[in-house]
Every structure is written in structure tokens, then in C-alpha cells.
Amino acid sequence: MAEQHDIVLQLKGLTKRFGEFVANDHIDLELRKGEVLALLGENGAGKSTLMNMVFGLYQPEEGEIWVKGQQLTMDTPSVAIEHGIGMVHQHFKLVPPFTVTENIILGMETKKGLRLDKKSAAARIQELSDMYKLNLKPHARIDSISVGMQQRVEIMKILYRGADILIFDEPTAVLTPQEISELLGIFRKLTKEGKSIIVITHKLKEIMEAADRCTVIRRGKVIDTLIVKDTTPQQLAERMVGHNVKLTVDKEDAKPAETMLHVQDIWAKDDSGHDMLKGLSFEVKAGEIVGIAGVDGNGQTELVEAISGMRPTQKGKIQLGSDELTNRNPRDVSEIGVGHIPQDRHKHGLVLDFTIEENSVLKSYFKSPWTKNGIIQSDIIKEETERYVKDYDIRTPGTGVLARSLSGGNQQKIIIAREIERKPRLLIAAQPTRGLDVGAISFVHKQLIAERDAGKGVLLVSFELEEIMNVADRILVIFNGQIVGETTPKQTNEQELGLMMAGKLERGFAHV
Amino acid sequence: MSKMKGLVTRLRQESVWISLLSIVIGLIIGAIVMLVSGYDPLLAYQSLVEKIVGNSYDFGETLRAVVPLIMTGLAVAVAFRAGLFNIGVEGQIVMGSIGALLVGHFVSLPPVIHGIVAMIVGTLVGGLWGMLVAWLKTSRGINEVISCIMLNWCALYISHIVIRTLMEESGTGRSKLIQESASIQLDSLSAWMDGARIHWGFAIAIIAVIGYSFFMNKTKWGYEIRAVGSNRHAAHYAGMKVNSTVLRAFFISGMLGGMVGTFEVLGVFKYVAIAPATSGLGFDGIAVALLGMNTAIGIFFSAILFGALMYGAQGMSFGADVPGEVVRMIISIIIFFTAAPGLLRMFFKLRTRKGRKGANANGNDSVSS
Amino acid sequence: MKQTKKFWVLTLVAALFFSVALTGCGGKNKEESGAANGGAHSELKAGLVTDLGSVNDKSFNQSAWEGLQKLNKETGVQVKYLEPKKDTEIITSLNQFVKNKYDLTWATGYTMMDAVKQVAGENPNVKIGLVDAEVQAPNVASVLFKEQEGSFLVGVIAGLTTKSNKVGFVGGVELPVIKRFEVGFRAGVEAVNPEAAKNMKVIYAGDFSRVDKGKSAAATIYNEGADIIFHAAGMTGNGVFNEAKERSKGDKKAWVIGVDMDQSLTFGDEVTLTSMVKKVDEAVVKVSKDMIDGKFPGGKTTYLGLKENGVDIAPTSTKNVAPDVLKKVEEFREKIIKGEITVPEK
Structure with a gap:
């Protein structure tokens, strides 16, 4: 041969x-x-x-x-x-x-x-x-x-x-x-x-x-x-x-409504104590997906953590509707109505040695009906998790297996199910398709768009230009801790975005 | 998809199976050592078993030896579940015993109530002492292993000072006795067991085992402790207060340790000795928790195993002249093989499973990709 | 990560256990069957429960066990020992002998007192010998030593040998029995060298098993100009020897007076001036033989002093102690035995 x-x-x-x-x-x-x-x-x-x-x-x-x-x-x-x-x-x-x-x-x-x-x-x-x-x-x-x-x-x-x-x-x-x-x-x-x-x-x-x-x-x-x-x-x-797939995402035009997330002039430090976010401001409206494009390490992680309460800010103001989010703790932020699909699902998104059931209530375990008088209601949690498994097509032999034993795509689906089912007003999705295969990616994208269409605000942070171009309604480019440009997928292309991400081109604020 | 389930159960079974195999190998190597040193291993093991269950007195004393190991095993396990190493159970035991001693000696209360109050006080003192370690860690970033070891000695010397200044029975190197009303010995059961020192601790230990399992798996605090211990970043992300959870875990851990101290004072000795070193029960608890894989049922059985072996050592010594150190050696071999299951696999050439396990250890990734 | 951490923790624990096992694994051979001697009394059995040490402690427990071995050789009585590893096991070890119908069970050390009291009370028919502590029970024979008398003699040696006119004492824990060593020693020094007695420096280490504390205590005393230290501190005393050895390298001599057994045999005679020997073995043999003869001194406390040959200076003292000093020692011995001098104990 x-x-x-x-x-x-x-x-x-x-x-x-x-x-x-x-x-x-x-x-x-x-x-x-x-x-x-x-x-x-x-x-x-x-x-x-x-x-x-x-x-x-x-x-x-x-x-x-x-x-x-x-x-x-x-x-x-x-x-x-x-x-x-x-x-x-x-x-x-x-x-x-x-x-x-x-x-x-x-x-x-x-x-x-x-x-x-x-x-x-x-x-x-x-x-x-x-x-x-x-x-x-x-x-x-x-x-x-x-x-x-x-x-x-x-x-x-x-x-x-x-x-x-x-x-x-x-x-x-x-x-x-x-x-x-x-x-x-x-x-x-x-x-x-x-x-x-x-x-x-x-x-x-x-x-x-x-x-x-x-x-x-x-x-x-x-x-x-x-x-x-x-x-x-x-x-x-x-x-x-094994069957037909669409590589691009079908979606209607966004119908942005009132301002949902309001970030104004925030400053925050990175883990080694250097200023990372330097007076960053933007808004996310209900019913739109705002994509944050940028090369890794320009403040995306810090931005997401600052909004979700995991990282203190030194200056500035973050609001969700009329609720104050600035320097609140993660529990408060999540209760006020922010869902967060974290960038690193192994580090933050899941407790890998917890079962799917336990992971699916990671953010709401302390509330009724999941907990009554301090006692976890496993039956109710199991029922709910079974519903997630069905609705979100999580492929697993059962809800009692460890999250560790699932593939990356299915792990991500647990997180997405959990965050969406908590009915947040704002959904932050950081690198939501990292390491996923084509089928799973398209599933995630559909979920994000469905949330948008349900009138939520969606903030998508991604290093994949293709993803930003496909999914976002409005694109903000982050560079060196600041928003350096704003555009829409229809007005730009990957080459131009690439230049903006590299800090070599500033444009866009006129388009707002 | 059912294959995954099969896999999970198999792995679970495998660890149980490794523990059992380790025990057998420990006993076999112990036998070889005895044979080489000129002792009769069969007689030795026969004496061991006789000493453990041979008569009601020894059986009762075996139970007495098992009780603190269950408690310290649980104490260590609670901290382990929160991702921390509580090597300070020793000190928490000492503090608990001092708390119980003070109440038992100085306060006058009716029987039963006196014992309960003394136990509660000792338990709380132990818990607070444990929480001190967690506080040093969360507020000052001090490694818990280091502060634990140092606080063990602090606890010991505090006990010396307290006894010397307040309640030394002169000429004996120990404290004065607690009042009889504070005793938690079960006299009737003791008498029935030929004088073996049986106390409430036995019932409490069984409740603690069940309680531990319930607390860890069914309550929201247990859920938080496990989340923090398993992945503190995810716990923080999920809105849990990581530091308070750590404090809470160490408080519980310390309370379990402190409770052991109260058992020893109120149920076994009735006094506290001015001892040159701590009892070692806390260290044994680490081994118990590890062999028991931090699960309630595992700790229960490994405490029984260790307690019985340690108590039975005297029987081997008496019946077959084998030094008690041989028993310690057997225990260490058991721990060693549980610690390094790879070694066992090597011995038995369990090739096919090796790849499997390797994949799980290497990646945080999926099982089936 | 987690797996590896767990592995190391487990290995550490295993190593800890193993090291405990190894330290105790000295060659042992415990049961002495008296068959070789034809065993006039081989139907009798005597046991020994050590305090939380071992029969190889080069001190007290070892001496007691040697006594029982001697008893076995001389009379054929079967002997055996148990070493409790935790204080909860003291009582069960005693019971092991009692419930196996041993004719006599020995317990060594003041830590055994409460356990002996309880076991003796519960089993009125058994006989227990208790060394270094006193229990008032008809079936317990207590043996106490007049440590002050032996300490007086080594005090005389110290008082006459010191060149700096300064001597010191390192005690383990400040217990009545250890106090007797100190007081007797001081009286002995005072009898021959009042100035040295006035300068005497006393340190209690607070511990019987901390070599480091013994060493630092000795350093303090030698630094203040003393040239002889008497210790009554068990293993803590080993530190005193270590410190003396380091200091004796020059022409300046730092002496130690050993305790319980002839410690020059363990630590060498370069620094061991003499030792105050407590003949636990003799006492064990004597009381055991009384038991054989049906004269077990139950309910009584036997005090063993110079007269009863219960305490003495080590026979190797001739090596480092001047002959005229030893002569002086013999004079004092006579006076004490005759009762012309009563050595204080407090």
C-alpha cells in the first residue's frame, strides 16, 4: 500500500x-x-x-x-x-x-x-x-x-x-x-x-x-x-x-432596550498589584450581546472579576440597573442578578470532585428550595439537575457522577445551565467555548443568543475573533486596560479588529 | 454511557480493595519480621486477637482505645475536607482536657449535669484553640502546619501552668481529681465488663460518626466546607466566604479534638497529668483519617483497626514476647501501602488499570477522550 | 497536585510510625525461663510494668528489669515485662499480669501510683510491688529510697573536689523525690565546703526527657563558674553530660555526677566524676524473695538508705575521686548509718 x-x-x-x-x-x-x-x-x-x-x-x-x-x-x-x-x-x-x-x-x-x-x-x-x-x-x-x-x-x-x-x-x-x-x-x-x-x-x-x-x-x-x-x-x-452543521450562527438583529450594566471609569489591579484596568467605561443594554475583543492579558480577566465581585476596584462605579455592584461580594452580585460563565471552568466554574448535582447548585445551594433549615434537599436538587441534563443535553450516565469525569463540553454545559437557570439580568460569558468542539460551540452560542432575545444583557469576552464576529451585536476592543474602540460586526472585519486589538488603531466611539 | 458508571464504581471499589490488601500485606510482612527475629508469628497473632476480644475486660478496653481514635480521625478529616492539615489535634485535646478538668474540679453541679457541662466547656475550649490556628492562617497567612505544631507545645505548657498554679496534687505530678459528680464513666457497664473503663464517649463517638456523615453530605455548611477544600477558587466564585468556612471547619475540628480531651479526663483518668509530651492521639488520628479516606464509615473502621492493633500490641508482647514496636511497624506498612497504591499494583502487575489511573492523575480532563 | 500532596502526607505519617517502631526495636529477649537452674520456684511468676519508658533506658526501668532477671537466675521464678506506650495502658498492663494470676507484679515510677492504687483495690488477692511511690494498701509493698543519703555522699565528693568553690544541680521536674536529691546534695556539700554550698546553683528543667533543656541548664551553671554538676533528671541529664564533654576539651575540667545507675559506663569517665546509684535491682530482688518466703511486706513502705545498701556511690568512683576524699566519704557513711547525722529530705 x-x-x-x-x-x-x-x-x-x-x-x-x-x-x-x-x-x-x-x-x-x-x-x-x-x-x-x-x-x-x-x-x-x-x-x-x-x-x-x-x-x-x-x-x-x-x-x-x-x-x-x-x-x-x-x-x-x-x-x-x-x-x-x-x-x-x-x-x-x-x-x-x-x-x-x-x-x-x-x-x-x-x-x-x-x-x-x-x-x-x-x-x-x-x-x-x-x-x-x-x-x-x-x-x-x-x-x-x-x-x-x-x-x-x-x-x-x-x-x-x-x-x-x-x-x-x-x-x-x-x-x-x-x-x-x-x-x-x-x-x-x-x-x-x-x-x-x-x-x-x-x-x-x-x-x-x-x-x-x-x-x-x-x-x-x-x-x-x-x-x-x-x-x-x-x-x-x-x-x-455525522450530520449537517452550521458554522455560522443564525440570529436576528438585536433590539437593545434600557441600559443594564453600567461600568464607569473603573480601576483595578492585577494579582501582582499593578494597575490593570485603567479607567475603563462601557455599557451593556438589555437585549444585546456586547463582545469584548482583545489579546489575552489586556485586562479581560480583571474586568470580569471586578464586575462579578471577585476582585476589588480602586476607583469607579459599576451598576446593574439601579443596583450598586461596586465592590460587592460575589454572593451579592450574583443575587442582584449577574450570571457568570467563568473563563477557567476547572479553576472557578466547577468543583471537579463534586457531582453534577452538587455543581448545579453551586451558587444557589444556600437558598430555598435547595436548602431548608440548613439541610440540603438532595431530592429536589436531583430533580432539577435531571431537568438541566435533559434541557441542555448534558451527556452523562447520571446526575450523581463527578464533574471531573465528564468531557469539557459537557462540563461547560453544566455551568451554562446553572448560570442561565438562575435567571440573571446580566450574563457574563468569559471564553465560553474554550476547548469545545463544533457541536458544543454552536450550542453555547445559541444559548447566549436566546438569553439576549429574552431581554437579558450579555457580555461576551473572547480571544477568538471569529466568535466575537459571529455572536456579538456590538464589539468593544480592550487594550492595556482600556476600551480603545467600539464597532459592530457589520462595520468591521477581522483584520481591522486585529489591528485594534494590537493597539495600532483606535476608532469607533462616533458610532455609538 | 453505563460504562462510565461502571468505571466510577470500579475505582471506588478499587480504593477499598487497596486498603484491605494493605492490611493483609502489613500483617504478612509483620509475620516475616517476627519470624526473622525469632518470634512465633502465629502465636503472636493469636495473642493479638485474644487480647482484643478474648474476654470482656479486654474487649471493653479495646473499645476504650478505639473511641478517641474515631474522634481524632473525624477531627483531622473535617479539616482535610476543608483542604487543611490539622496536625494540632494534640493541642486541642490538651485544651479540652483542661477545660473539662477546671469545671470538673472547681464547679459543683448535680451528677450527669456536671459531666455534661464539663464536656461542653472542654469541647468549646478545644474548638476555640483550633480556631486560633485558622485565624492565624486567614488573617496572617501563617501556614497551619507550623502554627499547629507550635500551638501543641503552647497547649501543653499552658496545661502545666494551670495545674501547677491552681490544682496540683502535691508530690504526684498530676492535678487533683475531678469531683465524682463530673464523672462520665458508665459504672454499670464498666462493672459488667470486669472494670474496663467504659464511658459516654463510646455512644458519643458513634453519634459523631453519623453526625459527621450527615453534616458533610447533607448540610449547607458541610457543602461549603467540601467546596472550599476541593476548590477554593470555585468556592469564592460561588459566593462562599472562604475564610469563615475555614474558621468554621477548624472550630469543628478543634471541638472534636477537645471532646477527646474531656473523655480522657472525665471518663478515664479523672485527673490531668503534668506530662512531658502530648498523648499522640491526634497524630494517630491523621493516620486514621487517611486510611479511612476521610469518609465517616472509613474512619469508623480504620479507628477500630488501629485501636485494636495498638491495644492488642500488649497481648502480642505478653503472649509471644513480641515487642509492641512490631505492631507499630505493621500499622506503618499498612499506611505506606495505602499511601502508594502504585506499589501494590506493581507487585501484582495490574497493568491494564495502570493506564487508567495514570490518566486521571495527570489531567483534570475528561475520562473518555 | 492533590494526589501528590496526599501521597507525601501519607508517606510522612508512615515514616513517623516506622521511626517509632525502629527506635524501640533493640534486641530483646524478655522471658527468662528459669529452667537452666532447675528452678526451685519455677511455678512462681513475677511481672514488671515500666513507666512510660523502656527497659533499655539505662536508668530506673532497666535497673528494675535487671533485678528481675537476677531473681530468675537465683530462684527460677518466671519473669516478664510490659512497656505501656500510652498512659491509658498503664492500668491495662497491670491488669494483664493480675488477670493472668502473676504472684507479684512490679510497677516502677511515681506515674504508676494512681493505677496501682486502683488495681490493688479491685484485686485484693494480688501482690504489687511499687517503686518510688507510696500506696497505702494491704497488698502493696511500697519501696522508697533515701536518695538524700546517697546524694549527701556525692555532695561530700563535690564539695571537696571543686576548685572554683561552685557546684550546681540540675533536676528534672520539681517533685518531692527529686527534691530529696537536691536537699541531700546541698547538705553534703555544706558539711565539707560551706562556701560552695552557699554558691550552689539549682535549675529544674521541668522535664525528664528533653536532652536540649538539660544541655542549656548545664551551660548556664558552668557559665557561672561551677565545675561540678549533679543531675537527677533522667534523660534530660544526658544533655548535662553532652555540655560537660564539650567544655572539657581544654585543660578546664567540667565534671558531672550521674544518677540512678553508674553513668560512667554510659558516658565515659572523662567527665563522670561519680554517680549516685539507686539500687532498684537490689530492692526488687529483696522484696521478691520476701514474697517467695511468705514474708511479703504488704501494706508496708520500705525505706532503703545507706544502711540497707539501697543507695550508694558508684564503685568506679575510685577512678576520678581522690583517695583522701573517698576516705572522707567513708567517714560520713559511717556517721549516717550510725545515725550520728540525719540527712534532711526537704
């Missing part, structure tokens, strides 16, 4: 079961030398399981793994590493206080007598970094470099160990748009040098941009392998979810 291509990795009939659940069902796949192969599938389709088998973290029940013409038994990751396979995980495995070099040589330290030979390691890292244009500083500490850079350290770790088959698990989930395009550049550089890459993803745009071929997996089975340049995003999406 396919003699004209040099096949570096071939999987034949790989099967993995967890109990009765078949995570991978006789998967066949091949990776050619010097290509980028995308592995596309919804959350829970079995992509990560497959790659974990290739990397030796799981053992298949059936099937064979061939690497460069040799059949291997992947007992442990060390076998994989030995044969030139490296994996960049979604969650980095780095030691923050160590330097780049120390992290890279961790586990394979070369020693000069008893001393670590860091010097020659650093030199080698510098050399590799120059070769692939990774731009790494070997002596920088991990905790002082950006997430994008940390990812490159992970890539370097693999290259340093001599890998020529690189597996990336959702590499762009944590990156800014800028960093994403840089990463895709690195991919091209790597394949030019003869490396082969598998990217696990569900982002169609990136596949179209960077991959040569795309293997689609659905419910543990290979559905198809497509040549990327001969296909369209629409086609890919359909293959992935």
Missing part, C-alpha cells in the same frame, strides 16, 4: 476498551514522513486514547503498532521515546521554578562527574532552537515565560530526545491567535526538516491552514481520511459530527 510514500507510523486494527466502553474500535491509520496529519473528532471521540496508546501510556487490547517498518509493543512511554516518538500534552509537564534547560534535560541529565553538564545542554538547545526558529532562551525560568513559550519548551523537550514523530494533543487550546499562527509556522519548519506530525484537534480553521491530510474519528471509529486541500471546513465538520 502507498509505496510512493515513506510511512513512518502505521496503526492496524487498534482497539481499546474501558469496561464495556469501546474507546477505539479497530483503528487503522498511517502517518507519512514529512506531513502534518490532523486527527479530527468531537470531545470524547477517542482521539486522545488512540494517541496515548501510540505513546505507550495505554496498552491496546487488539491491533498492531508499526514504527518505521518495525512492529513494536508499547509497554511504556520509554519504548515510544526510544523509537523517536514524542508527545506534547495539552497540560504541560514542566517545573515552573526550573530554567528552560533544566526542564528539557530533566530525566536525561548528562553529568560531568557529579555535576550536571548544563552548559553543553544549553548550547545544544540553542542550536536546535535556531534551527527550528523556536526562539527559546535556554536560561529563562519557566514561570517567567508565556504559555506559548512553555509549549515550545515542550516541543524542544521532544526534539532534544531525538524524536521525529511528534504528537500534539490540542496544542492551540491555550494559545492566543498570535501564538497559534506562530505554532503553525513551527509545524511547517519541522516538516521541512523531515519530521512528521500528528495534531489532535477539533479546530477546523487550523486544519485547513496547516494539515496535509485529516483523519476523522467518530465514536471510536475512523470515518474517513481526507486530503485537506481538496476539502472544505463544512465537509470536515459534517464528517466529524
Whole structure:
């Protein structure tokens, strides 16, 4: 088969079961030398399981793994590493206080007598970094470099160990748009040098941009392998979810009414005590979705936290209708009528070791009917949660399982159900679709629009321009702690927005 | 989707199974150690069992040894659930015993009421002492482990000062006795058990186990404590007052510790000794809570296991001349294997499960992706 | 994160337990069957419950256990010991012997007093020997030592040996029994060197098991110019020896007078001037033999002083103490035994 291509990795009939659940069902796949192969599938389709088998973290029940013409038994990751396979995980495995070099040589330290030979390691890292244009500083500490850079350290770790088959698990989930395009550049550089890459993803745009071929997996089975340049995003999406999907969102024009949220000249500090919000003002009206566009780190997090009561403000005024929100505690803010889908669902949105039931009352557990005389009314909560599961299509074996055991999309649905069902007047959605697949994204967007249409104010904070352009009725651009521009999706395009986000263009206030 | 449910239950079962296996391995290694050192392990274990349940006196004393372990196990667990390590139960026990001693000795009240009042006072003193740790943490950011250890010694020396200045029975190195009306011993049950020191604490411990389970799982305060302990950021986001929850958890933890102190004074000794070190019951409680995985039922059984082993140690010593340290060693092996379930898996080459567990430990992510 | 934290906590706890286990795991061989001697009284059984120490404490408990071992060799009586690890276990350990019908059970230390009183009261038919404390019960034989008399003799040695005319005393906890050491010592010093007695510096460490406290107490006293310290502080006293060893490196000599057993055997004779020996072993043997002969001194308190050979200076004293000083000691011994001198105890 396919003699004209040099096949570096071939999987034949790989099967993995967890109990009765078949995570991978006789998967066949091949990776050619010097290509980028995308592995596309919804959350829970079995992509990560497959790659974990290739990397030796799981053992298949059936099937064979061939690497460069040799059949291997992947007992442990060390076998994989030995044969030139490296994996960049979604969650980095780095030691923050160590330097780049120390992290890279961790586990394979070369020693000069008893001393670590860091010097020659650093030199080698510098050399590799120059070769692939990774731009790494070997002596920088991990905790002082950006997430994008940390990812490159992970890539370097693999290259340093001599890998020529690189597996990336959702590499762009944590990156800014800028960093994403840089990463895709690195991919091209790597394949030019003869490396082969598998990217696990569900982002169609990136596949179209960077991959040569795309293997689609659905419910543990290979559905198809497509040549990327001969296909369209629409086609890919359909293959992935198994039915027609719309990539754009249908919505009517907004009918803004009275002012709901009123933010005036607020100042707030970031975690290290520096001024982050510098006199920021805007309004959100009932019945409109206001999108806050901006590069990560320009004050979005602080803004959302300031409104929701999680971060004190030094100056300024925040009001919801006629209610004062300035420097109230999170409980008051939420009771006054603010719903908040937080940016980090693992850190803030959920208690992962709580059940779905417990998570669904995280903000209202203390009130009747969930609690009577201090005693939690589990039956009522269970009933209500079952309704959420049905109405919001949360896929779970039951309401009593831990939130940790659900996929990201379903976890997000719990949060959305909880926040919407509390009937807030204002809904803040921060990065509400981060890490979700196409189906889940469109679900979230529909919910936001439905809330708008029900006369609520919606504040959408996102780093994804596409999302802002698709969903928002009005766009505010945040840069360096201030609103630097205001526009609408109809009046602008992604290029212009990109310039505004970079602080290179100010415009818009005239349009109000 | 039912596969997920199966998975969850399996994991749950697995931890129980690991605990049981650890116990067996602990006993086997203990036997090997005894064999190598020239003792008879069969005779030793026979003596151990005889000492624990052999006659009504020893059985009663075993119960007496188990009671404080249940309570300290629960005390440690409450703090654990709030995400904090209460290594200061020792000091809370001391403070509780002083509170009970003062009321038991100086105040005159009718029987039963006297005991109840003394217990309440001791319990509250222990709770406040525990809350001091939490206050230092929430208001000054002092690590609770450090303040706990320091406050343990403070409590001990405070007890010395109180006894010396107010109520030392001269020449004995202990306080004067409490009044008989403050005793919480169950005399009739004691007599029936051949003089074993049975007191109200036994019933209270059982109530505490049930109460702990109810409190943690069914009340809003328990819900808050678990939320704060599991993810304090999410708790803050959800509008809970993280600091007051921590204070509350430590107050409860300290009360459970203080209650142990009152048991020892009102039910066992009737006095407080000017001791050079604390009792160690609080430290044992850490082991009990960990082996019991912070669940009510787990703590109940691990307290019984530890209490019985520790009390039975004397029997091994007496019947088979095995030093009591061997029992401590067995306990430590049990804890060790519960702590490192990976080791057990390695022993038994449980390959297929290894990958599974690894995934859960690594990622905060979904099970099935 | 959480998993790892839990792992370390558990490992720590396991290590704690293990270290406790190891410290106690010295080679032991506890039951001495008297069969080798034909065992004239091998049907009799005697037990020992230590206070919260161990039979390897190089002091009190060890001495008592050595007494029982000697008894076994001489008479064939079966002997056994139990070491309670918690104060709640004292009573159950006593009961273990009592309920197994031991003919005599020994309890060592004042901490046992309440437990002995209770067990003796509940079991009027058993016999209990109690060392260092007194219980008024017809089935308890209490043994007290006249520590003041032995302390007087080491006081004489100190008073005559000191070059700086300053001596010191480090006590464990200020209990009546420890006070007897101090008072006797002071009287002994005063008898031969009143100036040194006036300069005497006394520190109570407040603890019997804190080496560090003993060391700092000793440092304070040596710093004030004393050259001899008598300690009656159990393990706390080890710190006194440590401090003396550090100071004795130059030509200046810092002496320690040991207690309970001949401590020069443990700490070496470079700093151990002499020791005030309490013959717990002798007392245990004597009372046990009385029991065998049917003359168990129940309800009585036996006081053992110089006359009864219950206290003495260590036999190795000749090594560091000048012969004329030892001669003086013998003179005082005679006077005390004859009753010409009564050593105060308070």
C-alpha cells in the first residue's frame, strides 16, 4: 500500500476498551514522513486514547503498532521515546521554578562527574532552537515565560530526545491567535526538516491552514481520511459530527432596550498589584450581546472579576440597573442578578470532585428550595439537575457522577445551565467555548443568543475573533486596560479588529 | 454511557480493595519480621486477637482505645475536607482536657449535669484553640502546619501552668481529681465488663460518626466546607466566604479534638497529668483519617483497626514476647501501602488499570477522550 | 497536585510510625525461663510494668528489669515485662499480669501510683510491688529510697573536689523525690565546703526527657563558674553530660555526677566524676524473695538508705575521686548509718 510514500507510523486494527466502553474500535491509520496529519473528532471521540496508546501510556487490547517498518509493543512511554516518538500534552509537564534547560534535560541529565553538564545542554538547545526558529532562551525560568513559550519548551523537550514523530494533543487550546499562527509556522519548519506530525484537534480553521491530510474519528471509529486541500471546513465538520452543521450562527438583529450594566471609569489591579484596568467605561443594554475583543492579558480577566465581585476596584462605579455592584461580594452580585460563565471552568466554574448535582447548585445551594433549615434537599436538587441534563443535553450516565469525569463540553454545559437557570439580568460569558468542539460551540452560542432575545444583557469576552464576529451585536476592543474602540460586526472585519486589538488603531466611539 | 458508571464504581471499589490488601500485606510482612527475629508469628497473632476480644475486660478496653481514635480521625478529616492539615489535634485535646478538668474540679453541679457541662466547656475550649490556628492562617497567612505544631507545645505548657498554679496534687505530678459528680464513666457497664473503663464517649463517638456523615453530605455548611477544600477558587466564585468556612471547619475540628480531651479526663483518668509530651492521639488520628479516606464509615473502621492493633500490641508482647514496636511497624506498612497504591499494583502487575489511573492523575480532563 | 500532596502526607505519617517502631526495636529477649537452674520456684511468676519508658533506658526501668532477671537466675521464678506506650495502658498492663494470676507484679515510677492504687483495690488477692511511690494498701509493698543519703555522699565528693568553690544541680521536674536529691546534695556539700554550698546553683528543667533543656541548664551553671554538676533528671541529664564533654576539651575540667545507675559506663569517665546509684535491682530482688518466703511486706513502705545498701556511690568512683576524699566519704557513711547525722529530705 502507498509505496510512493515513506510511512513512518502505521496503526492496524487498534482497539481499546474501558469496561464495556469501546474507546477505539479497530483503528487503522498511517502517518507519512514529512506531513502534518490532523486527527479530527468531537470531545470524547477517542482521539486522545488512540494517541496515548501510540505513546505507550495505554496498552491496546487488539491491533498492531508499526514504527518505521518495525512492529513494536508499547509497554511504556520509554519504548515510544526510544523509537523517536514524542508527545506534547495539552497540560504541560514542566517545573515552573526550573530554567528552560533544566526542564528539557530533566530525566536525561548528562553529568560531568557529579555535576550536571548544563552548559553543553544549553548550547545544544540553542542550536536546535535556531534551527527550528523556536526562539527559546535556554536560561529563562519557566514561570517567567508565556504559555506559548512553555509549549515550545515542550516541543524542544521532544526534539532534544531525538524524536521525529511528534504528537500534539490540542496544542492551540491555550494559545492566543498570535501564538497559534506562530505554532503553525513551527509545524511547517519541522516538516521541512523531515519530521512528521500528528495534531489532535477539533479546530477546523487550523486544519485547513496547516494539515496535509485529516483523519476523522467518530465514536471510536475512523470515518474517513481526507486530503485537506481538496476539502472544505463544512465537509470536515459534517464528517466529524455525522450530520449537517452550521458554522455560522443564525440570529436576528438585536433590539437593545434600557441600559443594564453600567461600568464607569473603573480601576483595578492585577494579582501582582499593578494597575490593570485603567479607567475603563462601557455599557451593556438589555437585549444585546456586547463582545469584548482583545489579546489575552489586556485586562479581560480583571474586568470580569471586578464586575462579578471577585476582585476589588480602586476607583469607579459599576451598576446593574439601579443596583450598586461596586465592590460587592460575589454572593451579592450574583443575587442582584449577574450570571457568570467563568473563563477557567476547572479553576472557578466547577468543583471537579463534586457531582453534577452538587455543581448545579453551586451558587444557589444556600437558598430555598435547595436548602431548608440548613439541610440540603438532595431530592429536589436531583430533580432539577435531571431537568438541566435533559434541557441542555448534558451527556452523562447520571446526575450523581463527578464533574471531573465528564468531557469539557459537557462540563461547560453544566455551568451554562446553572448560570442561565438562575435567571440573571446580566450574563457574563468569559471564553465560553474554550476547548469545545463544533457541536458544543454552536450550542453555547445559541444559548447566549436566546438569553439576549429574552431581554437579558450579555457580555461576551473572547480571544477568538471569529466568535466575537459571529455572536456579538456590538464589539468593544480592550487594550492595556482600556476600551480603545467600539464597532459592530457589520462595520468591521477581522483584520481591522486585529489591528485594534494590537493597539495600532483606535476608532469607533462616533458610532455609538 | 453505563460504562462510565461502571468505571466510577470500579475505582471506588478499587480504593477499598487497596486498603484491605494493605492490611493483609502489613500483617504478612509483620509475620516475616517476627519470624526473622525469632518470634512465633502465629502465636503472636493469636495473642493479638485474644487480647482484643478474648474476654470482656479486654474487649471493653479495646473499645476504650478505639473511641478517641474515631474522634481524632473525624477531627483531622473535617479539616482535610476543608483542604487543611490539622496536625494540632494534640493541642486541642490538651485544651479540652483542661477545660473539662477546671469545671470538673472547681464547679459543683448535680451528677450527669456536671459531666455534661464539663464536656461542653472542654469541647468549646478545644474548638476555640483550633480556631486560633485558622485565624492565624486567614488573617496572617501563617501556614497551619507550623502554627499547629507550635500551638501543641503552647497547649501543653499552658496545661502545666494551670495545674501547677491552681490544682496540683502535691508530690504526684498530676492535678487533683475531678469531683465524682463530673464523672462520665458508665459504672454499670464498666462493672459488667470486669472494670474496663467504659464511658459516654463510646455512644458519643458513634453519634459523631453519623453526625459527621450527615453534616458533610447533607448540610449547607458541610457543602461549603467540601467546596472550599476541593476548590477554593470555585468556592469564592460561588459566593462562599472562604475564610469563615475555614474558621468554621477548624472550630469543628478543634471541638472534636477537645471532646477527646474531656473523655480522657472525665471518663478515664479523672485527673490531668503534668506530662512531658502530648498523648499522640491526634497524630494517630491523621493516620486514621487517611486510611479511612476521610469518609465517616472509613474512619469508623480504620479507628477500630488501629485501636485494636495498638491495644492488642500488649497481648502480642505478653503472649509471644513480641515487642509492641512490631505492631507499630505493621500499622506503618499498612499506611505506606495505602499511601502508594502504585506499589501494590506493581507487585501484582495490574497493568491494564495502570493506564487508567495514570490518566486521571495527570489531567483534570475528561475520562473518555 | 492533590494526589501528590496526599501521597507525601501519607508517606510522612508512615515514616513517623516506622521511626517509632525502629527506635524501640533493640534486641530483646524478655522471658527468662528459669529452667537452666532447675528452678526451685519455677511455678512462681513475677511481672514488671515500666513507666512510660523502656527497659533499655539505662536508668530506673532497666535497673528494675535487671533485678528481675537476677531473681530468675537465683530462684527460677518466671519473669516478664510490659512497656505501656500510652498512659491509658498503664492500668491495662497491670491488669494483664493480675488477670493472668502473676504472684507479684512490679510497677516502677511515681506515674504508676494512681493505677496501682486502683488495681490493688479491685484485686485484693494480688501482690504489687511499687517503686518510688507510696500506696497505702494491704497488698502493696511500697519501696522508697533515701536518695538524700546517697546524694549527701556525692555532695561530700563535690564539695571537696571543686576548685572554683561552685557546684550546681540540675533536676528534672520539681517533685518531692527529686527534691530529696537536691536537699541531700546541698547538705553534703555544706558539711565539707560551706562556701560552695552557699554558691550552689539549682535549675529544674521541668522535664525528664528533653536532652536540649538539660544541655542549656548545664551551660548556664558552668557559665557561672561551677565545675561540678549533679543531675537527677533522667534523660534530660544526658544533655548535662553532652555540655560537660564539650567544655572539657581544654585543660578546664567540667565534671558531672550521674544518677540512678553508674553513668560512667554510659558516658565515659572523662567527665563522670561519680554517680549516685539507686539500687532498684537490689530492692526488687529483696522484696521478691520476701514474697517467695511468705514474708511479703504488704501494706508496708520500705525505706532503703545507706544502711540497707539501697543507695550508694558508684564503685568506679575510685577512678576520678581522690583517695583522701573517698576516705572522707567513708567517714560520713559511717556517721549516717550510725545515725550520728540525719540527712534532711526537704
